[in-house]
Structures are given as C-alpha cells and as structure tokens.
Amino acid sequence: MVFIASFLIACSGNKKGSGDNTSSTLQETGEEIIELDDKSIEKGEQHLREDYQEIVQTFIDNIKNQKKEKLSTQVSFPLKRDSPIPDIRNEREFLERYREIFDDNLIELISGSNPATDWSAMGWRGIMLKNGMLWLDYDGTLIAVNYQSQSEQQKKARLVAITKAYxxxxxxxxxxxxxxxxxxxxxxxxxxxxxxxxxxxxxxxxxxxxxxxxxxxxxxxxxxxxxxxxxxxxxxxxxxxxxxxxxxxxxxxxxxxxxxxxxxxxxxxxxxxxxxxxxxKNQIAPKKFALQVKNPNDAEKFLLDLGIRKFAKNIAAPDPELNYTFNITKAFFHILALDNVKNFYANNKDITTTVVGTVALSPNFHTLIIGFTNTSSWYDSYLVNYTKKGELIDFLEITRGDFIESYTYIESQFYPTHVIRKAYQFSVKEVIDNGKSTTIEGYEINREEKISINKEGFFGKSQHYDTPLQVE
Missing domain, CATH: 2.40.128 (Lipocalin)
Known part of the structure; x- marks a missing residue:
C-alpha cells in the first residue's frame, strides 16, 4: 500500500541496454546504462536459441494481444524511465502508464519482430530487441525499455520546464x-x-x-x-x-x-x-519525525517545546511503507487540538494517533503530518497547520486507505504553492479483442484536486475543517 508518495525512495538494480534510435528517443545520459558498441553487439547470438525464442515469442504474443495484466506480473520493478520522468514502481503504475510506454509504434515493432533474427542473447545482460531498444531476462521478465514514445518525450519536456521553474x-x-x-x-x-x-x-x-x-x-x-x-x-x-x-x-x-x-x-x-x-525534484519532501532529532527544524522544535517526549512512545510500524515512528497519548492529543480533526478518536482505544513527520510548506506556520490507524487496519493521515504561537489553523486529509486491501485510496504530493490530492478507485474491466474476453483489474484516478497554500494555511482560521476528497 502506498502512503505518501514523497516518502518513497526507489532504488534500482535493473540491468539496462542502449541502442539505436528507431522511431524513438533512447536514453543518452550517464544514468545506469549499459553501453553497447558494435563489437559487443557482434558477440551476441546472431540467431537466438530455440528455447529463448519461445520465451521471446510469449512476450511478443502478450504485447500483440494487449495482455497488459499478464505483462504487469512479468516486470522487474522499478522499471527505469529517462530522467526526470518518474520510474514505474509497481504493477498498478505499469497498467496506468502502459500506453505511455508501449505506443502504436513500439507495439508494431515488437509484434512484427522475428525472435530468431531480431532478438539477441547478450550474456548476463539478457535478451535484447534490435540494438537494445528493449531488454528481457532469460525467464521472460521485462527489465528495460529504452524506447521513448512521443507521449514520454512531451512529458519529459514538461517536467524539465517545471524543474527549471522551481x-x-x-x-x-x-x-x-x-x-x-x-x-x-x-x-x-x-x-x-x-x-x-x-x-x-x-x-x-x-x-x-x-x-x-x-x-x-x-x-x-x-x-x-x-x-x-x-x-x-x-x-x-x-x-x-x-x-x-x-x-x-x-x-x-x-x-x-x-x-x-x-x-x-x-x-x-x-x-x-x-x-x-x-x-x-519539484516537490517538497516531508521529514520523518524522531524524538532524538539532532538538528530540529521549526516544526520539530514546536513539538519538542510542547513536551512531546513526555507523551510519546515507540511503536512498531504496521506497514514498512508508512514510516510510523511514535504514537501519542490522550493528553498530547488534546494539546495538539486534534479533537478538531478527529473529535471521537481521543477516547477510542482502537485508534492509534501518530506524529509521522513534518513538512516545510511555509515559513509563516508549522505543518505536522498526523496519522490515525485503527485495529481493523484502516488508516488516514492529515497535514495539520499551527501558528507560530501554537494555535490550530486548519488541516487537510492527505492519505486514506487500508493496509490489507483497499478498493479506494488517496495519495498526496506537496509543492511550494499547493498540494495535489488524488483519489484512486479499483476497477475491473472486460476487454473484447478478436472475439476473446480479457478481464483487466487495476487502480484508476477517480478524482484529483489542487489545494493552494496561503499565508495562513490552506483555508485560514475561519475554517478548520477540510472537505474530504470523495471517490465517486
């Protein structure tokens, strides 16, 4: 389950190849690329072994028949994309961005390729298409796509422009x-x-x-x-x-x-x-909170001055991705005025309240990330803003979901001028292709909204309450 996108650090161990520029843009930077010169290409098998041909043909058939769900289970994640395009971290993102990577040109090129002559075994690197446009491992796992569609080229240009502005x-x-x-x-x-x-x-x-x-x-x-x-x-x-x-x-x-x-x-x-x-790169990264922080930021100093060390204790993270560190007592719940956020949680023994971290949204106020978890594994979290004097300004729900299985969930990203909230909904679709029915399951963005950051929080003191993002 994904918590706050900004908390996730994805590190790659993928093998990669680079090749020609056939109807695409290939990666040209020094970023984790295996350089192949003409001599190394000549060392590849000129005619792929029959057992490898069968593996390649299965991949070709899945591409040709648009079996995206099956393909998503045979990918080495994260699937690296050319910077600053975000890598594809999991099956859900692969399904959401499938057509961004596999456009008509690449699908046609793969579908029309000959396993015996267009694919080459390159030793430990894997099996490559053409001169490294796409790479498979020897078990058929997709390990790299060096092709860049027009959609990705446009996305890259937009992200570079955003980065330059930030x-x-x-x-x-x-x-x-x-x-x-x-x-x-x-x-x-x-x-x-x-x-x-x-x-x-x-x-x-x-x-x-x-x-x-x-x-x-x-x-x-x-x-x-x-x-x-x-x-x-x-x-x-x-x-x-x-x-x-x-x-x-x-x-x-x-x-x-x-x-x-x-x-x-x-x-x-x-x-x-x-x-x-x-x-x-153009977002504000949250900082995980720790009681023994050596160089506290302003929001952490605010918590320490309120005496959080007297009212918090270590807990085990219910999910490794959540980075939960400390839960707080009923007394500190009231000190932070969280009754305004969850007015019935303070006296509920089934609810855990956690100071997750801080976010430097503005020099004018402190912003905490507060998480709420119940024994049935449901969780949600909020950005909670306080004045420099410690008064509650307002709050905003930033995540919602379930550790075990969610059919809907919410993610948020933080930027210098706004917060983006996205609601996802699980969907099951039936696709008919050449008379054959295929069921595709995955998450789709149901709603998205942008909340501006002002000098006095999101809504100002006159409106403490956030309007939750609803999934339609």
Missing amino acids: VHPSLKEFKQPIVVLETKKFRIRIDDLGNHKFRYASWPIEKNMNVAPDLILSNGKVIHDGSGGNHRYEFSNGPYTYVCSIITLGTSDSPPATLSIFKGDKEILSERAILAPKNQ
Missing part, C-alpha cells in the same frame, strides 16, 4: 536533470549541461532547491565502472575532488549512492546517500 535562478540553465542525492548532511543535484558536461550543486539537507546552493561546480564528467551499470560523476574544485557514485550492482548492504570528497589523493569525507525519486 530551482534557484542560478541553476535554471541545463539540458536535463540527472539525479538528486540525499546524505545525512547534504542534498546534491546533478544536471546534464550538454556536450558531455555535468553540474554539481549542493545544499544543507534541510534546505530546498529553490534557495541558492552553497556550492556549484560545472566541470563534471561521468565515468562508467565496467558494464554493470555502476557509474560515478566527478567534479574538481581546486585541490578538492567531489565524487558522486551511483551503485546499481553491489552487495546486499550497498547504498544506492555515495558521496566522497578528496583533497589530493586523501579522502576527507564519505557518506552514504539515497536517490531522491525523480518526481520529487
């Missing part, structure tokens, strides 16, 4: 964004400037990318470490070298990325890093 003016000129790394201390952004040059910009982790970065280096290069997908970006600054390594193939305890800083040949700093999801 970042600090000193960073608006670039070809495309590459990656955002987050360590314990730093947020690092790497952009492709074109002509094989890359830019490094860094901030303290508590700052957003719309403020001036502490450091900008524009002389970077990408270095591929073998053919496994691992690569690094190197930047020079006088006697210092900044190295951002992206780890695709590593050990079980390898981080997704690392930051290393050298003075001459001596390493003076090394930090593990996570990869911020691509669709978060």
Whole structure:
C-alpha cells in the first residue's frame, strides 16, 4: 500500500541496454546504462536459441494481444524511465502508464519482430530487441525499455520546464536533470549541461532547491565502472575532488549512492546517500519525525517545546511503507487540538494517533503530518497547520486507505504553492479483442484536486475543517 508518495525512495538494480534510435528517443545520459558498441553487439547470438525464442515469442504474443495484466506480473520493478520522468514502481503504475510506454509504434515493432533474427542473447545482460531498444531476462521478465514514445518525450519536456521553474535562478540553465542525492548532511543535484558536461550543486539537507546552493561546480564528467551499470560523476574544485557514485550492482548492504570528497589523493569525507525519486525534484519532501532529532527544524522544535517526549512512545510500524515512528497519548492529543480533526478518536482505544513527520510548506506556520490507524487496519493521515504561537489553523486529509486491501485510496504530493490530492478507485474491466474476453483489474484516478497554500494555511482560521476528497 502506498502512503505518501514523497516518502518513497526507489532504488534500482535493473540491468539496462542502449541502442539505436528507431522511431524513438533512447536514453543518452550517464544514468545506469549499459553501453553497447558494435563489437559487443557482434558477440551476441546472431540467431537466438530455440528455447529463448519461445520465451521471446510469449512476450511478443502478450504485447500483440494487449495482455497488459499478464505483462504487469512479468516486470522487474522499478522499471527505469529517462530522467526526470518518474520510474514505474509497481504493477498498478505499469497498467496506468502502459500506453505511455508501449505506443502504436513500439507495439508494431515488437509484434512484427522475428525472435530468431531480431532478438539477441547478450550474456548476463539478457535478451535484447534490435540494438537494445528493449531488454528481457532469460525467464521472460521485462527489465528495460529504452524506447521513448512521443507521449514520454512531451512529458519529459514538461517536467524539465517545471524543474527549471522551481530551482534557484542560478541553476535554471541545463539540458536535463540527472539525479538528486540525499546524505545525512547534504542534498546534491546533478544536471546534464550538454556536450558531455555535468553540474554539481549542493545544499544543507534541510534546505530546498529553490534557495541558492552553497556550492556549484560545472566541470563534471561521468565515468562508467565496467558494464554493470555502476557509474560515478566527478567534479574538481581546486585541490578538492567531489565524487558522486551511483551503485546499481553491489552487495546486499550497498547504498544506492555515495558521496566522497578528496583533497589530493586523501579522502576527507564519505557518506552514504539515497536517490531522491525523480518526481520529487519539484516537490517538497516531508521529514520523518524522531524524538532524538539532532538538528530540529521549526516544526520539530514546536513539538519538542510542547513536551512531546513526555507523551510519546515507540511503536512498531504496521506497514514498512508508512514510516510510523511514535504514537501519542490522550493528553498530547488534546494539546495538539486534534479533537478538531478527529473529535471521537481521543477516547477510542482502537485508534492509534501518530506524529509521522513534518513538512516545510511555509515559513509563516508549522505543518505536522498526523496519522490515525485503527485495529481493523484502516488508516488516514492529515497535514495539520499551527501558528507560530501554537494555535490550530486548519488541516487537510492527505492519505486514506487500508493496509490489507483497499478498493479506494488517496495519495498526496506537496509543492511550494499547493498540494495535489488524488483519489484512486479499483476497477475491473472486460476487454473484447478478436472475439476473446480479457478481464483487466487495476487502480484508476477517480478524482484529483489542487489545494493552494496561503499565508495562513490552506483555508485560514475561519475554517478548520477540510472537505474530504470523495471517490465517486
């Protein structure tokens, strides 16, 4: 079950290939690509083995007959997309974005391909179509699609434009964004400037990318470490070298990325890093709350000043994706004036109230993420705004769903000027193709709305209550 999209960090271990540009745009950046030159292509099997041909033919038949539901169960997630397009994280997203990836041109190309002559086994990399347009593993699992449809090209252009509008003016000129790394201390952004040059910009982790970065280096290069997908970006600054390594193939305890800083040949700093999801680059990331926080932000200081350490205790997360940390007592429930949010929850023993995190929506007020969970596994959560003096302003429901099985649920994303809420509904459709009936199940966006962030919260003190987003 998905909680807040901003909380999810997706790290890839997928194998990838790159190839020709047949009716598509292929990935050209240094982002986890296996480079194939003419010699390596020649080493592939000129005629695919018969047992592999059967696996490929099954995939071709599924594409030709539009068996999207079956295909969704045979994908290695996350399925990487060209930055800044968000990766496809699960079966639901694959079904929702299927036609965004598999347009008529790609479907026609796959459907008309010959397993024996158009597909090649490339050793441990897998089986590729043409010169790397699409890759399958040897069990038929889809591991990479390097084709980019016109729809994705347009989406990429829109996302690049949004990113340029959000970042600090000193960073608006670039070809495309590459990656955002987050360590314990730093947020690092790497952009492709074109002509094989890359830019490094860094901030303290508590700052957003719309403020001036502490450091900008524009002389970077990408270095591929073998053919496994691992690569690094190197930047020079006088006697210092900044190295951002992206780890695709590593050990079980390898981080997704690392930051290393050298003075001459001596390493003076090394930090593990996570990869911020691509669709978060123009969003405000929430911060998970911890009682022992070392450098509290304003909202965390607000909680600590109210004495939350006296009224909270550790609990086990009911679902790993929710990142629940602490539940609060009845007394602190009243201190936070949560009676206005859930007026019957304080005295209900079946309900757990949790301080999930904080979000820096505005310097004018504090914003907390408060989660409510009951014993039947139903949950929902709210953004709750308070004045600097601690008075409740208003609140907004941002998630709703069930840990076990939901036929409807709500997700939200946070931006500098607004919050986007989306309601999803489970649907079952019957598709008739060539006289054959196929049942397709999945989630579809039922409703979506945009809520503006004002100087005094969402609605202002005159209206504490949010109008819940209803699923029709």
